[in-house]
Amino acid sequence: MDLTWSPEEEAFRQEVRDWLTANVPTDGPAGDVEEFDDSEESFEFRRAWQRTLGEAGYLAMHWPTEYGGGGRTLVEQVIFNEEYARAKAPAPVNGLGLNLVGPTLITHGTDEQKSRFLKNILTADEIWCQGYSEPNAGSDLAGLQTKAELVGDEFVINGQKIWTTLAPFGDWIFVLCRTDPDAPKHQGISYILCDMHQPGVEVRPIRQITGTTGFGEVFFTNARTPASMLVGSLNDGWRVAMTTLMFERGGNILGTAVRYRSMMTDLRALAESTKHNGGYAIDDPVIRQRLGQLLVEVELLRHNSERAMSPLLHGEPPGPESSMGKLYWSEWYVRATELAMDILGTAGLHPGVWLTEYLGARASTIYTGTSEIQRNILAERVLGLPRGGRN
Numbered sequence: 001m002d003l004t005w006s007p008e009e010e011a012f013r014q015e016v017r018d019w020l021t022a023n024v025p026t027d028g029p030a031g032d033v034e035e036f037d038d039s040e041e042s043f044e045f046r047r048a049w050q051r052t053l054g055e056a057g058y059l060a061m062h063w064p065t066e067y068g069g070g071g072r073t074l075v076e077q078v079i080f081n082e083e084y085a086r087a088k089a090p091a092p093v094n095g096l097g098l099n100l101v102g103p104t105l106i107t108h109g110t111d112e113q114k115s116r117f118l119k120n121i122l123t124a125d126e127i128w129c130q131g132y133s134e135p136n137a138g139s140d141l142a143g144l145q146t147k148a149e150l151v152g153d154e155f156v157i158n159g160q161k162i163w164t165t166l167a168p169f170g171d172w173i174f175v176l177c178r179t180d181p182d183a184p185k186h187q188g189i190s191y192i193l194c195d196m197h198q199p200g201v202e203v204r205p206i207r208q209i210t211g212t213t214g215f216g217e218v219f220f221t222n223a224r225t226p227a228s229m230l231v232g233s234l235n236d237g238w239r240v241a242m243t244t245l246m247f248e249r250g251g252n253i254l255g256t257a258v259r260y261r262s263m264m265t266d267l268r269a270l271a272e273s274t275k276h277n278g279g280y281a282i283d284d285p286v287i288r289q290r291l292g293q294l295l296v297e298v299e300l301l302r303h304n305s306e307r308a309m310s311p312l313l314h315g316e317p318p319g320p321e322s323s324m325g326k327l328y329w330s331e332w333y334v335r336a337t338e339l340a341m342d343i344l345g346t347a348g349l350h351p352g353v354w355l356t357e358y359l360g361a362r363a364s365t366i367y368t369g370t371s372e373i374q375r376n377i378l379a380e381r382v383l384g385l386p387r388g389g390r391n
């Protein structure tokens with residue numbers, strides 16, 4: 001695809017850049033690292049920031065205007081994401097609503113669901129959680145056991161989810177439930193929306209290696225939700241769930257490439273200022289080589305991201321190729337933060353941005369499907385290789 005920007009697009013870029021320069025808060029918790037800081041203070045800071053973005057028309061820019069989105073083109077969205085990453089702006093608080101359940105409802109939801117939920121996702125008045133993983137169903141998601149039974153005009157949900165991002169702050173959760181225990185495991189699953197503020201839903205926070213607790217387990221004990229909260233058809237939830245995962249994996253990869261360019265600048269500055277083996281780290285040929293290699297890889301990430309955008313430009317959802325981007329950016333992130341720790345030596349063990357980034361990078365190769373699972377998807381669905389030996 002050709003990503004030469006037209007004069008109108010360049011003007012849009014300048015408009016966005018000016019707005020971000022004037023509005024990105026400089027006095028609160030920083031953006032990227034804060035993905036793993038879910039303290040109450042950081043949460044409210046990001047909620048306020050999301051509302052500022054919304055008022056300026058820079059939220060959910062790709063959603064149709066009838067649902068409160070910006071109705072912008074994909075190219076404008078890409079430009080915005082690049083500028084956003086360049087400005088190191090904080091992430092909006094309701095990411096799972098904006099990027100996962102919102103687009104999924106636009107694709108598969110009923111009119112009632114769209115008008116009930118989309119506006120409050122934008123305003124961050126209702127925070128969303130993703131109820132996929134269970135203690136015995138992560139990579140093998142289709143093995144999930146949480147069940148929902150239709151009783152009258154309500155679903156009654158029983159079971160447990162785990163690794164639920166933002167669970168202690170959540171208002172609503174989209175839950176994958178087994179609704180037909182006798183069907184083959186990929187069938188008999190339904191995608192159900194459930195209010196978390198009810199006696200049948202209990203959240204137990206989990207402390208992460210970074211020390212934060214905005215993460216948790218969610219227990220459902222006779223939790224209730226109206227039958228109208230079913231997304232898609234009964235027992236057809238796997239298809240809906242895959243739409244959500246494609247949006248999740250295909251997300252803001254071009255913005256990530258820009259963010260990584262900026263991280264390269266930080267890594268270089270770190271190497272130039274850190275004493276190492278009697279000189280500075282930047283003088284060490286191995287460290288120089290690793291820096292150069294990472295820079296080459298950022299450029300590859302950028303070009304591959306542009307390629308992965310092609311289906312989106314034709315109005316199609318992201319395909320399995322989005323696994324390539326996810327695998328690549330998460331593994332790059334681990335290598336880059338390992339280099340930072342090697343430069344810092346024992347000083348890297350003191351709490352600070354690089355230590356948080358280093359620990360957080362590990363999580364990125366797990367969430368949204370582990371690196372091994374992305375490789376399986378690429379092998380089977382992109383390269384057409386035979387399936388590996390598993391159930």
Ligand SMILES: Cc1cc2nc3c(=O)[nH]c(=O)nc-3n(C[C@H](O)[C@H](O)[C@H](O)COP(=O)(O)OP(=O)(O)OC[C@H]3O[C@@H](n4cnc5c(N)ncnc54)[C@H](O)[C@@H]3O)c2cc1C
Nearest residue numbers: 130131132133138139163164165363366367368369370372
């Ligand atoms: C920071 C973070 C946030 C998360 N947020 C959420 C959330 O909001 N909602 C949610 O539902 N989940 C969330 N998760 C959970 C995440 O989706 C799962 O951790 C992930 O899918 C892996 O599942 P698991 O932990 O059960 O590991 P397992 O599936 O048990 O995997 C263990 C290891 O075995 C490997 N493995 C498993 N199967 C295969 C295979 N077939 N081939 C090769 N290797 C294999 C895996 O790659 C991994 O290395 C989050 C995870 C993290 C780390």
